[in-house]
Amino acid sequence: MLEIKNLTKNYAGSAVNAVEDLSISLRAGEIYGFLGSNGAGKSTTIKALVGIHPFQQGDVLINGVSIKSDPLRAKQQIGYVSDNHAVFERLTGREYVNHIANLYGVPKEETEAICDDLLNIFKLKDAFDSPIKSYSHGMKQKISVIGALVHSPKLWVLDEPLTGLDPQSAYQLKLVMKRHAAAGNTVFFSSHILDVVENLCDRCCIIQKGKLQGVFDLAELRSEGRSLEEIFMNVIGETEGGND
Amino acid sequence: MQNVLNLLRLQIDNHTDLLKTASPKKMAMSLVKILAVIVAISAALFYGCMRVFMLGFAINAELIAIVLLAVQGLTLVFTIAHVISTLYLSKDNELLICMPVTANQFFISKVLLVYFKELAFDALLCAPLLVCLGIFGGFGVSFYLAVPLYVILLPILPIILASFISIPVMRVLAFLKKHAVLAIIILLVSVAGILFAYMELIASIAGNFNITEQQLEVVKSINEAVRGLGSKIFVYYQLSQAMMSFGKWYYIVFFILLCAALSFATVMIIRPFYFRVAMPQLENRVTKRNSEKGKFRHTSPFVSLINKELLCIFRSPSEVFQYFLFTLLMPFIVFSYDRLLMTITVNQAGVNMIAGSHVMIIAIMAMLSNISSASAISRDGGNFHTSKIVPVSYFTQVFAKLTFNAIFTLGALLVTAIVSAFTYPVWQIILGTLSVAFASVGHIALCLEMDIKNPSVSIQGDESSSTTSKSTPKALVIGLIIGFVMGLTVILMSSIKKVVIPTALPYILLIAVAFIFAIWRLWNLILRIQLAYDKIEM
Numbered sequence: 001m002l003e004i005k006n007l008t009k010n011y012a013g014s015a016v017n018a019v020e021d022l023s024i025s026l027r028a029g030e031i032y033g034f035l036g037s038n039g040a041g042k043s044t045t046i047k048a049l050v051g052i053h054p055f056q057q058g059d060v061l062i063n064g065v066s067i068k069s070d071p072l073r074a075k076q077q078i079g080y081v082s083d084n085h086a087v088f089e090r091l092t093g094r095e096y097v098n099h100i101a102n103l104y105g106v107p108k109e110e111t112e113a114i115c116d117d118l119l120n121i122f123k124l125k126d127a128f129d130s131p132i133k134s135y136s137h138g139m140k141q142k143i144s145v146i147g148a149l150v151h152s153p154k155l156w157v158l159d160e161p162l163t164g165l166d167p168q169s170a171y172q173l174k175l176v177m178k179r180h181a182a183a184g185n186t187v188f189f190s191s192h193i194l195d196v197v198e199n200l201c202d203r204c205c206i207i208q209k210g211k212l213q214g215v216f217d218l219a220e221l222r223s224e225g226r227s228l229e230e231i232f233m234n235v236i237g238e239t240e241g242g243n244d
Numbered sequence: 245m246q247n248v249l250n251l252l253r254l255q256i257d258n259h260t261d262l263l264k265t266a267s268p269k270k271m272a273m274s275l276v277k278i279l280a281v282i283v284a285i286s287a288a289l290f291y292g293c294m295r296v297f298m299l300g301f302a303i304n305a306e307l308i309a310i311v312l313l314a315v316q317g318l319t320l321v322f323t324i325a326h327v328i329s330t331l332y333l334s335k336d337n338e339l340l341i342c343m344p345v346t347a348n349q350f351f352i353s354k355v356l357l358v359y360f361k362e363l364a365f366d367a368l369l370c371a372p373l374l375v376c377l378g379i380f381g382g383f384g385v386s387f388y389l390a391v392p393l394y395v396i397l398l399p400i401l402p403i404i405l406a407s408f409i410s411i412p413v414m415r416v417l418a419f420l421k422k423h424a425v426l427a428i429i430i431l432l433v434s435v436a437g438i439l440f441a442y443m444e445l446i447a448s449i450a451g452n453f454n455i456t457e458q459q460l461e462v463v464k465s466i467n468e469a470v471r472g473l474g475s476k477i478f479v480y481y482q483l484s485q486a487m488m489s490f491g492k493w494y495y496i497v498f499f500i501l502l503c504a505a506l507s508f509a510t511v512m513i514i515r516p517f518y519f520r521v522a523m524p525q526l527e528n529r530v531t532k533r534n535s536e537k538g539k540f541r542h543t544s545p546f547v548s549l550i551n552k553e554l555l556c557i558f559r560s561p562s563e564v565f566q567y568f569l570f571t572l573l574m575p576f577i578v579f580s581y582d583r584l585l586m587t588i589t590v591n592q593a594g595v596n597m598i599a600g601s602h603v604m605i606i607a608i609m610a611m612l613s614n615i616s617s618a619s620a621i622s623r624d625g626g627n628f629h630t631s632k633i634v635p636v637s638y639f640t641q642v643f644a645k646l647t648f649n650a651i652f653t654l655g656a657l658l659v660t661a662i663v664s665a666f667t668y669p670v671w672q673i674i675l676g677t678l679s680v681a682f683a684s685v686g687h688i689a690l691c692l693e694m695d696i697k698n699p700s701v702s703i704q705g706d707e708s709s710s711t712t713s714k715s716t717p718k719a720l721v722i723g724l725i726i727g728f729v730m731g732l733t734v735i736l737m738s739s740i741k742k743v744v745i746p747t748a749l750p751y752i753l754l755i756a757v758a759f760i761f762a763i764w765r766l767w768n769l770i771l772r773i774q775l776a777y778d779k780i781e782m
Contacts, residue, residue, distance in 0.1 A: 011781070047781075052632045054778045076635040086626030088552065090559040094538045095552075101540070102548035103634040108540050115540075129538045131559075 001186040002026040002049070002155050006058035009041075009048050009210075018044040019210040021058070026188060026203075028154075031181045033197035033204030034190040035228075037236055041210035042190040043083060046159050050080045063154050076104065079153035083160045085140045089133035093124065093143045096132060097150055104151035111150055118146045122172055138169045145173065149180070156180055158189035162196060174200055198228040206235050247345045251353035256360070258336060286372035293376045300463040303381035306474020309484040311377065312394075313477050315370045316402055319362055323399070323406035324413065326361050330354055331518060332414055351515050355403070362399030371395050383488065390487040393496065400503040404510045411517055428564055435572060545636045549644035570613035571656040574606065575663045581605055582667040597735050602668065603676045603754075604731020606660055610684045611723025613653050617691035618719035620645040621780075622700040628780070638777040639770065642696070646688055646769075653684050675751035676734075682758035683726055689765035691719045696769075696776040730754060 002025070009019040019041045026032045036042045047053040049060045051067055051074070060067040060074075067074040087096055094115075101111040119125045122142040127135060132143060141161070148156060156177070162170050177187045177200065191197050197204050198218060206213040213235045221228060297303065331354045340350060371391055378387045420427035475481055479502075482495040543551065557563050582602065624631065631641050661677040668676075694715035737750035 047629075050633050052629050053781055072635045072637065075633060078633065080629075080633045082629055084626050086629065088556055088627055090556045091552070092538070094540070095555060098540045099548050099552050100630075100634070102543050103545045103630075103636050105545070105635075108542040111540050111542075 001028045001063060002188060003061040004045070004049060004058070005061070007045065007048060007055055007060065008057035009044055009053060009055040017210050019048065019055070019207075022207065022210070022212050023058075024205055024212065024215060026155075026186050028186055029181055029184050030202040031177060031187040031200055032189075033201040034188060034207070035192075035194070035197060035204055035232060036190070036207040040207050042207065043159055044210075045207070046080075046157055046188075046190060050078055050157055051075055076151070077154040079148035079151065079156045081141075081144050081148045081156075081158040081161055083163070085137070085144050087132050087140055087144050087147070090131060092131055093128040093135070093146075096143060097146050100147040101150045106151045110152075114150055114152065115146060118149060118176070121176060122146070122169075137164050138166060141165060142169065142172075145176065149176070152185075154185050156185060156187045158187070160191060161189055162191060162193060170196075194229050194232055204228070206232060208235060247349045248353045248356070251340060251343070251345060251349065252356050252360075254340070255330075255336060255353065255357045282368060282372060285368060286376065289372050289376045290379075293380050297380050300460070300467075302467045302470070303377055304471070304474075305481065305484045305488055306471045308374075308377060308381075308487060309474040309477045309481040310470060311373065312398070312480045312483060315366070315373070316398060316480070318369075319365060319399060320402040320405055322365060323358065323362055323402040324409055326358050327403070327406045327410040328413060328417070330358050330361070332410070347519060348515070351518055352511070355407075355511070358403055358406075359399055362403060363395065366395045366398055370398060386490045386493070387487045390493075390496070394483070394487075397496075397499060397503060400507060404503075404506050407510055407514045411514070428558065431564065432572070436576075545634075546640055546644050546647075549636075549641060550648050553645065553648045567616040568613070568652060570609050571652045574609040574613065574656045575660045577609060578602070578606055578660050579663045582664060599668070599672065599738060600731045600733075600735030602664070602731075603680065603734045604727055606657070606664075606676065607680045607683060607730040608724060608727030609660075610653050610657060610680050611687050611727050612720070613656060614649060614684055614687045614691055615716055615719045615723060617645065617649045617688045618695050618715040619700075619713035620649070620692055621695045622713035628699070632777070632780075638773045642692055642769065642773050646685075646692055649688050650685055653688070654681055657681055657684070671748065672751065675748060675755060679730065679751060679754040679758045682755065682762045683730060686758065686762035686765040687719075687723055687726060689762070689769045690722065691715065693765070693769045693772060693776075694719060696773065696780070699780055730758075733757075 004022055004024050007019055007022040008017055010017045022041075022045060024032075034042050034045070044053060048055045049062075049067065051071055062074045062077045065074040065077065088099070091099065097115055098111065106114075115128075119128055122145070124139060124142055124146075127139060132140060135143065141164070145158075145161075148158075158177075161173060161177075165173065174196070177189070181187045181202075198221075201218050203215060203217050205215045214231075216228070216231060218228070221231070301307075334354075340353075343350075345353075374391045374394070375388070377383075378391070381387075420430070474484070479499065482492070483499060486492045486495040557567055621628065621631075631638070657677050657680060661673050664673050695713050698714050700713045733754055734750050737753065738747070
């Protein structure tokens, strides 16, 4: 579903690669966690794969379509929730989702059906016709999620999605992530919360200083009686920790 | 007291780098810059005073009283804005109120900040103006010694008045915030009203253009009116008299006592209201726009992008004003300009000059209304990432922004053409408007290209975090140059003998050049969109 091949990203003026020769492959129907300390290169990788950042080497294939050579077709299959939850705040929730649906060419009936379903889960129906600027942090995050899922993307990418969410909202979001994966789609998200990754994901990878440190099957770890925290601390210790 | 000073220092540091622990060299440089601004303002005022007072106007205590009142009136307008922005709408309220300070300390620190803002305003405008009047009036030492004292004292009364006025103003703003359409209508009606008054004034000036023949009588009657009015302005006339002689400085003492009493009373009265008005601004409330459920509308990405721009801008009265000020003003200003010029009897060269300046003024207004395109990308702020993740080509996205701006500029040009058709020959209006329209499209494309190449997209997330961009000043200068060159072309080419150059030829040439300019800039934009967008990282 998602194949990152030898991705190398360097910011202008920097002598060090933010991401270096990163290769991972995600299967359809799985939830994949992306771990790393602050400044490890998680957001850079995510921004490169959704088309925000250009990259110098390698390629990203979504369902076999290259984000580099056929960006529009590749983007059509991605839903992205950013870490800053930026949404057009002067629009109402409905206007925002409607605009995003139009940009992805989603028919009206389909938009209505998806919104009805997600609004029920997120309990956002009453606020849907209110301006987003009046929303709380969690509500903005939820409307951003609805916008990302309105075109039923094959690959759903979330950057630190659980930061700042209350337990109920976090539960709702995790529920939607599980449902999306169960429908045969792929969910790829970055997080600092190891417990969430451990309980939610099928697999995860750890990157440090832009380099892949390892890919782990969570079911295997559980059967071996190893904790993700232990592995994460070992990896970070070996590479002398990350920098903020 | 220490807490008040700490709070004040925090807020000042948030507004200016002047007091921050910068090197003495940097601080000295900042002071030199401020001094340079004061010198420049003083020089301009000195020149203005020289031109006015050489006509024979008398500088006396009555005139000084009127000047003091006028400055106070002007200060009051700014003070109301400062009181609202500093006391009620300031984003640091949420942070400062959490600090271990009392409500009184918090309130007093805010009032002091407003006072320092007004003090700076008075030091920059009032002091140089009074010094200039002192020089031309030939006043003594008491006048100049009173100036710094007045700079310190004069902001107090406007702050007291503004504190009272700002409470109902805040209520009105809170109401309008919930009714954006009403706010825009009120704004447009107000602008139209001011313009109507302006046009009437222009018409009356145009009707009395032989003012020079009656100069002596006009000056004499103005001097008498000043003497009559100035002596009736209680407080300010006394302050003005105190400036003339040390013997009347007891008026200044009275003024200080008056200010102290009023300040104390104001703090006592306003403080309870302050927290009642300011605190709701910090609350986060979900407000329902429509009582009934809205509907989804399926449109093409291009139409959806234009609709989004329209909704985002038209839901902010201040942005409507900022982005469409020149578009709204264009027909009015051109109309009043034409009306003014048509009252002057001129020869053929004058006619050519009027035709050229007509094109110039329309072109300048059109270019000024285009400069919002120089921040079209930056305005998206943290939302810019949407442009990069959606499966819509950058070309479509940029052309939606171009179309949005062009609709308003070209619409204003059309209205202006209809208005101008009452004054100029129709062929001249059509050709002139066409040339400005082409130049406008080229200028919009150039503005967009500049912003795409050097945007100020914020990571913070708030939409429209930047209403101007790094390219705005450059776009403004280029727009003014285009307007100036277009007008000059018509003036110069029309001056060549008609036997050689038919009358319409300057306009046809202008259309051709403007058309080539538009195609050139559009082509450049198309060529650079992909590469420039790819380079934008956030």
